[in-house]
């Protein structure tokens with residue numbers, strides 16, 4: 338049975354089920370698998386003709402073994418990927434010779450987060466049913482995560498989900514993707530305040546859960562949950578197999594915020610997939626690019642950009658990489674993280690650790706004008722409309738690519754229809770909503786507007802949970 342350990346070396350080992358129901362480890366660290374499953378080239382090669390859901394089963398099973406029965410996992414994954422609106426699930430779009438976009442936006446909410454959250458919701462319900470428990474999910478969102486989490490849990494019988502968003506500060510499409518979902522376990526709370534205030538209320542609720550009267554677990558669905566990373570490993574294998582891997586290596590460029598998606602690529606490589614290059618592509622919130630290029634880790638003020646899903650001040654999953662760079666020495670990492678989180682001075686990595694990071698990753702930071710120019714450039718070349726997050730990935734790929742004879746795959750993290758402001762700035766007409774969302778703007782909305790007041794929010798959550 339797979340065991341999970343904390344990056345800070347001072348929390349109990351957990352099994353998959355426990356990790357699924359836990360956010361941060363008790364010592365403040367993140368959980369990672371104790372041993373990474375390894376696949377041989379021959380084994381990977383034998384999966385070439387598998388449809389997406391079957392490939393996902395091969396890759397995810399070792400992470401959940403002992404907690405989720407193989408046949409049940411199969412059923413869950415079949416159901417998840419049947420909800421996508423493209424038969425290939427994650428199709429490749431060619432931009433140029435040896436250059437591709439991996440379209441990860443064919444799920445219910447049109448962004449890659451569906452891959453993880455559709456699976457996470459069903460796995461949660463599966464283990465809760467067995468434990469005869471119910472949980473509460475709370476999260477704050479400025480866009481993609483909230484809708485994907487709501488869609489992923491709407492059929493869960495054992496989960497009540499409360500998603501906070503800043504009132505009138507989320508685009509109409511993004512808001513409606515949350516507020517029009519039907520389900521009596523779903524609560525959309527519009528906070529009369531900004532995203533940071535909403536986020537602070539979530540943090541405070543996790544820090545002191547007494548408002549839940551000790552009767553319900555509070556579960557986090559942000560990208561520190563291991564089950565999300567696990568699901569994202571699959572599409573690296575899938576895209577590689579489609580382009581002749583593992584017999585030839587691939588390169589990936591990943592629009593990065595919290596470092597969850599690209600960490601999944603790093604995992605794929607550790608598991609045996611030949612990956613020649615991994616590019617960390619960021620917007621002007623470039624804490625990782627500054628670290629990689631100058632060895633200076635310094636947290637700056639958050640900037641609000643036209644790529645809101647990559648707007649982060651700190652990249653929480655980067656800790657999982659640092660754990661490996663520091664040879665899985667939890668003590669050393671705990672000290673390093675204390676310095677990094679203090680935000681008082683500029684932290685540098687040890688030279689040999691930085692060298693290892695640079696061997697594994699390249700990085701690039703893209704400003705808004707360059708993002709828009711890239712959307713225009715690609716449209717002019719091939720008539721293909723990129724969403725702004727994906728455009729950052731494409732620009733990074735074209736700028737820091739190591740080897741032109743290796744296929745370069747940029748992860749297409751969202752559909753352009755979700756990001757109207759950027760699309761209009763690039764001079765395009767906003768594309769039509771995909772078929773399953775055609776009537777989104779006419780559907781009835783359900784939301785509760787609450788003041789930016791912790792007591793009011795917690796009272797609301799408690800009332801709805803224990804009604």
Ligand SMILES: *Cc1c(COP(=O)(O)O)cnc(C)c1O
Pocket residue numbers: 448449450481482560592593594595596597598599646647726750751
């Ligand atoms: C969440 C998100 C990202 C960033 O992914 P991380 O795993 O946080 O690095 C990039 N693009 C889009 C569209 C997203 O929704």
